[in-house]
Amino acid sequence: MMYKMDLGRIMAFPLLNARYEGPLGGLDKVPRPFLIGVAGGTASGKSTVCDKIMEQLKKSGLEHHRHVTIISQDSFYRDLTAEEHERAKKGEHNFDHPDSFDVELMRRTLVDIKAGKVMELPMYDYIAHKRTTKTTVIHCADVVLFEGILVFYFPEIRDLFNMRLFVDTDPDTRLSRRVLRDVEERGRSLEQILHQYMTLVKPAFEEFCLPTKKYADVIIPRGADNIVAVDLIVQHIQELMRPNRPGRRQRNNSDSIVGRPH
Ligand SMILES: Nc1ncnc2c1ncn2[C@@H]1O[C@H](COP(=O)(O)OP(=O)(O)O)[C@@H](O)[C@H]1O
Numbered sequence: 001m002m003y004k005m006d007l008g009r010i011m012a013f014p015l016l017n018a019r020y021e022g023p024l025g026g027l028d029k030v031p032r033p034f035l036i037g038v039a040g041g042t043a044s045g046k047s048t049v050c051d052k053i054m055e056q057l058k059k060s061g062l063e064h065h066r067h068v069t070i071i072s073q074d075s076f077y078r079d080l081t082a083e084e085h086e087r088a089k090k091g092e093h094n095f096d097h098p099d100s101f102d103v104e105l106m107r108r109t110l111v112d113i114k115a116g117k118v119m120e121l122p123m124y125d126y127i128a129h130k131r132t133t134k135t136t137v138i139h140c141a142d143v144v145l146f147e148g149i150l151v152f153y154f155p156e157i158r159d160l161f162n163m164r165l166f167v168d169t170d171p172d173t174r175l176s177r178r179v180l181r182d183v184e185e186r187g188r189s190l191e192q193i194l195h196q197y198m199t200l201v202k203p204a205f206e207e208f209c210l211p212t213k214k215y216a217d218v219i220i221p222r223g224a225d226n227i228v229a230v231d232l233i234v235q236h237i238q239e240l241m242r243p244n245r246p247g248r249r250q251r252n253n254s255d256s257i258v259g260r261p262h
């Protein structure tokens, strides 16, 4: 019998829970889905890097075999109280603090995704400051990219990743991109953006996001402009997922890929 479990608007359909082995038969020891965490400051290019990785995995002809999905940590913002909502409208709610996220929901959802469950995740509306009725469905994914400012902050989330990337873009570049994006796409005034940035976003980046860079397997300077880094990452994923790869094994969380920074 199919039943629907409501996880605070994140739904799981356990009937469809059978682990998808795909056209390649056994997966050897490479975990599927292969879960990649992508962290970095606001407007560093996390989403753009994820898009490039997905695009290149598809371009390489793997689309017949590989399903790639991108999820945003923003789908896991806690619901705001009426009072918090009023503050958010003035750029005075701290969306960059770890307490802004529903970490347990995030963890359960990622664990379910790793277990092969079909999930439907709500998308986030930055104008209304809440999750929308629009959803992304995740099923049969071979590679899942999970991007967000604090995806490496929580140990219980960090430890779930098979690969960790940190997008390291100059703060001036990030601020200028954020201003343009938030005016164009998130319905913000310049004054509100700068006030929120200086009082909340920048201090939280320095306190909570930047220190998590040390957990990355690969640091990507300049984000999606760094074609070499993106190419190397894609090649590595392809190599890991190549069928019948000799010596393929489950990655230990302490393994380095290009070199773990200290
Ligand atoms: N390499 C780049 N060159 C120019 N603009 C970029 C570049 N990377 C991202 N952007 C733009 O900057 C903004 C933030 O990028 P995005 O990938 O959404 O960052 P994040 O996911 O880290 O917030 C977007 O408007 C995007 O189009």
Ligand SMILES: Nc1ccn([C@@H]2O[C@H](COP(=O)(O)O)[C@@H](O)[C@H]2O)c(=O)n1
Pocket (backbone or CB within 6 Å): 041, 042, 043, 044, 046, 074, 077, 088, 095, 096, 125, 126, 127, 128, 129, 130, 148, 149, 201
């Ligand atoms: N209602 C919201 C929710 C989040 N933010 C800001 O978004 C940033 C995270 O998204 P990125 O794509 O930039 O990584 C974060 O810095 C929050 O300040 C917001 O302004 N309003």
